[in-house]
Amino acid sequence: PLEPWCIGGPVIKGFGRGSKVLGIPTANLSPEGYSAILSEHPAGVYFGWAGLSGRGVYKMVMSIGWNPFFNNTEKTIEPWLLHDFNEDFYGEELHLVVVGYIRPEATFSSLEALIAKIHEDRKIAERALELPQYLKYKDDPYLKSSL
Ligand code: ADP
Numbered sequence: 001p002l003e004p005w006c007i008g009g010p011v012i013k014g015f016g017r018g019s020k021v022l023g024i025p026t027a028n029l030s031p032e033g034y035s036a037i038l039s040e041h042p043a044g045v046y047f048g049w050a051g052l053s054g055r056g057v058y059k060m061v062m063s064i065g066w067n068p069f070f071n072n073t074e075k076t077i078e079p080w081l082l083h084d085f086n087e088d089f090y091g092e093e094l095h096l097v098v099v100g101y102i103r104p105e106a107t108f109s110s111l112e113a114l115i116a117k118i119h120e121d122r123k124i125a126e127r128a129l130e131l132p133q134y135l136k137y138k139d140d141p142y143l144k145s146s147l
Pocket residue numbers: 011012013014015016017018019020021024025026027028079080081082083084085087088089090
């Protein structure tokens with residue numbers, strides 16, 4: 001099993017690929033300063049806990065992927081917080097504790113197939129995070145340190 005790892009910073013603007021339109025907003029974090037930790041983890045889909053400053057701790061499912069606009073040492077970090085927010089929270093401090101890995105990055109033949117897969121990932125994350133081995137990290141001080 002994977003050792004939990006932590007990553008955090010202010011929520012930055014992504015490339016607006018329409019994830020919100022798809023109903024899948026992702027709160028992007030800058031990979032700056034995390035090249036070592038990111039190079040240790042393959043591109044793919046992960047799950048864990050997200051502490052959003054002044055708000056709370058939420059389940060999250062996250063894509064770590066190559067950023068085609070930069071060189072191959074930079075990956076994008078895009079967690080989807082599994083909670084309904086009434087507004088955007090760009091610039092707010094977000095701390096992640098990543099506890100599990102779901103699957104490698106993949107390509108899809110259609111947008112529908114991609115969306116369906118992400119919802120499958122979400123269900124896997126939601127269920128897994130109820131298991132004691134993952135639930136215990138909800139109390140990780142790193143998440144609270146941003147509240
Ligand atoms: P961007 O390309 O700028 O990341 P997105 O379409 O991915 O745009 O939307 C992400 C933004 O939506 C986040 O930065 C955050 O401010 C907001 N947001 C609202 N609800 C959520 C959520 N449940 N999970 C992640 N981000 C959310």
